[in-house]
Amino acid sequence: MSNYVTTPIFYVNAEPHLGHAYTAIAADAYCRFQRLRGHEVRLQTGTDEHGDKIAAAAAAAGITPQAYADRISALFKEMAGPLGIAFDHFIRTTDPAHRRVVQGALARLHDQGDIVLSDYSGLYCRGCERFLTEKELVDGLCPDHRTPPDPLSEQNYFFKMSRYQDWLIDHIRQHPEFITPERYRNEVLSFLSEPLEDLCISRPVSRLTWGIPLPFDQNFVTYVWFDALLNYLSGLGYDPAAGGPAGDVARFWPRAEHVVAKDILKPHAIYWPTMLRALGLAPYWRLHVHGYWNVNDTKMSKSIGNVVRPLELVADYGADAVRYFLLREMSFGLDAAFSQEALEARYNSDLANDLGNLVSRTLAMAQKFTAGAVPEVGEEDGQLDRELVAAVGRLGQEFDLRLADFQFHRALQAVWEVIGLANRYIVVNAPWELAKDQGRRGRLSLVIYNLLETLRHIALALGPVMPETARLMLTALGLGGVDAQGRLGQWGGVLRPGAPVKLTAPLFPRRERHPEETSPPAGPVAAKQASRQEAQAKGQPVADSPGLIDFDYFKRLDLRVATVLAAEPVKKSDRLLKLTVAAPEPRTVVAGLAGHYSPEEVVGRQVIIVANLKPAKLMGIESQGMVLAAKDGDRLLVSAVAGEVAPGVRVS
Numbered sequence: 001m002s003n004y005v006t007t008p009i010f011y012v013n014a015e016p017h018l019g020h021a022y023t024a025i026a027a028d029a030y031c032r033f034q035r036l037r038g039h040e041v042r043l044q045t046g047t048d049e050h051g052d053k054i055a056a057a058a059a060a061a062g063i064t065p066q067a068y069a070d071r072i073s074a075l076f077k078e079m080a081g082p083l084g085i086a087f088d089h090f091i092r093t094t095d096p097a098h099r100r101v102v103q104g105a106l107a108r109l110h111d112q113g114d115i116v117l118s119d120y121s122g123l124y125c126r127g128c129e130r131f132l133t134e135k136e137l138v139d140g141l142c143p144d145h146r147t148p149p150d151p152l153s154e155q156n157y158f159f160k161m162s163r164y165q166d167w168l169i170d171h172i173r174q175h176p177e178f179i180t181p182e183r184y185r186n187e188v189l190s191f192l193s194e195p196l197e198d199l200c201i202s203r204p205v206s207r208l209t210w211g212i213p214l215p216f217d218q219n220f221v222t223y224v225w226f227d228a229l230l231n232y233l234s235g236l237g238y239d240p241a242a243g244g245p246a247g248d249v250a251r252f253w254p255r256a257e258h259v260v261a262k263d264i265l266k267p268h269a270i271y272w273p274t275m276l277r278a279l280g281l282a283p284y285w286r287l288h289v290h291g292y293w294n295v296n297d298t299k300m301s302k303s304i305g306n307v308v309r310p311l312e313l314v315a316d317y318g319a320d321a322v323r324y325f326l327l328r329e330m331s332f333g334l335d336a337a338f339s340q341e342a343l344e345a346r347y348n349s350d351l352a353n354d355l356g357n358l359v360s361r362t363l364a365m366a367q368k369f370t371a372g373a374v375p376e377v378g379e380e381d382g383q384l385d386r387e388l389v390a391a392v393g394r395l396g397q398e399f400d401l402r403l404a405d406f407q408f409h410r411a412l413q414a415v416w417e418v419i420g421l422a423n424r425y426i427v428v429n430a431p432w433e434l435a436k437d438q439g440r441r442g443r444l445s446l447v448i449y450n451l452l453e454t455l456r457h458i459a460l461a462l463g464p465v466m467p468e469t470a471r472l473m474l475t476a477l478g479l480g481g482v483d484a485q486g487r488l489g490q491w492g493g494v495l496r497p498g499a500p501v502k503l504t505a506p507l508f509p510r511r512e513r514h515p516e517e518t519s520p521p522a523g524p525v526a527a528k529q530a531s532r533q534e535a536q537a538k539g540q541p542v543a544d545s546p547g548l549i550d551f552d553y554f555k556r557l558d559l560r561v562a563t564v565l566a567a568e569p570v571k572k573s574d575r576l577l578k579l580t581v582a583a584p585e586p587r588t589v590v591a592g593l594a595g596h597y598s599p600e601e602v603v604g605r606q607v608i609i610v611a612n613l614k615p616a617k618l619m620g621i622e623s624q625g626m627v628l629a630a631k632d633g634d635r636l637l638v639s640a641v642a643g644e645v646a647p648g649v650r651v652s
């Protein structure tokens, strides 16, 4: 069965923040998990580009809505790579194919009498882009935007959603997995206990032109939610005029799963299934609803301005640490508080201490006691060994159950229980003591083998959440990709006795605070602004002082060690070499080294690159980064580190 997983398509009225990143990371981790279990998966994300909000943001920026949408949509797309989000399709609602699907669906529902013209007077909230009912107001204000809605009276087209209310209630009752966690299912059922009003799906062009024109009345454009929800089908190549599902719709729709936060529960749990029903399609399979990331007890949101930029965190902590923190810290379904202290604490305790130490101690002991190789084991298991093996077996079951259910925090908790047990196993077995006694060599080999084997399972479990860490761990164990290394929880049979094992660099070096940083850490990245202002007030040097940059600014540079895998001269240039480097993923970097180095001289070297430089075309070749070098008169000397390290290691 093929899984189809989607994130919401994000509004392009402001830049991406950590809330958006979280949804995409959760969806990505789930997809990676399904792929590792051998399932075909399609992950779709994208941007929602029509409507009042975008038109207003573009007007404020003094550019056309399309130019504005192009700019912000690119930021959402570019956020994916550094966060390790491997989407299969990025959809934009301004894509011509999507617009055709929306118009086709509107025409079909209009023809069958599911869309009708009617007069409407009501209270319209511009933030929500919809009419609110009296009951929804709190003290006369929109509960989400805390602004008074405008009284509006106009003709509009309505989707006869109420026709499908009874069917929807039955469907939700009969399919407990349809909306999870359960609290959101109950919320929807409670909302449905009152009669549904029909859904206004048009906006008069006198009020809004930035939308998809209704195919049957040019005086109106489509309501942004009716347009946006259809992305889930248009991204699969849906044809509204076709009799039934075909192609990718037939292949993926039966296992469609949407991941959203609770702010958009109603459109997904009520509008969308009724639209699907009216179009003659089955409802999606599951809707996974998470809570909010809050900062100081307030929802992180672009309109409030308390946002944390995900790429700044990645530059600082690395993608895997950010992914781990977000998925571990939030209980899926509930709200969670973001603070840099919490991130720092988890980094140091869970990643540097628990995981990082386990990996480096185990591999260091394998170097020392079993000649840097997987040992041969002949010794009988004892009680302690059996406990470890049993815990790994349990992890195999528990992890799969939790991840299949979007319970990332529980799945990771289970992994950390095994990490804790393995760390205790080291202390209790004291391999350094066993090593002193020739008669206990067999026992020593067994202990080291058991630890290496436990690391293998930990790496397998971490694959969906921390793909790069898993890869480095498996490489250190002499194994290849995470997908071909046996099944999580099934002990033994993969590590080959005699195979070399080696860790080239610590996984999560402890973060010692830089002397320029305030102590304790200054809270969310966005809040660091405050300390900067304070420093400025005291006349201390900050970014705005000529020639000086502050530490935050420096930290935005992602400097990495890259191993040169291949090099060739760039045609028609006597200055440029085209390098393929591992940092750790392979990428192309064009460097002005020709004339100073031959291609053969640079292959195999480890150089320092600026890894987050915007790609640029040099002589028609896209360069994804810049090699640092020292220019001394006529000489050019390429940068290096003082010893060999794992490719991709950060330089700071």
Ligand code: ME8
Residues within 6 Å of the ligand: 007, 008, 009, 010, 011, 012, 018, 019, 020, 022, 023, 048, 228, 229, 230, 231, 259, 260, 261, 262, 263, 264, 291, 292, 293, 294, 299, 300, 301
């Ligand atoms: O609603 N905590 O787009 P949007 C957690 N275009 N997640 C958050 C968050 C927070 N503080 N803030 C945002 C829209 N999100 C529509 C969707 S879908 C057919 C159309 C995430 O840009 C979360 O996934 O306002 C939430 O549902 C989504 O961003 C809202 O993004």
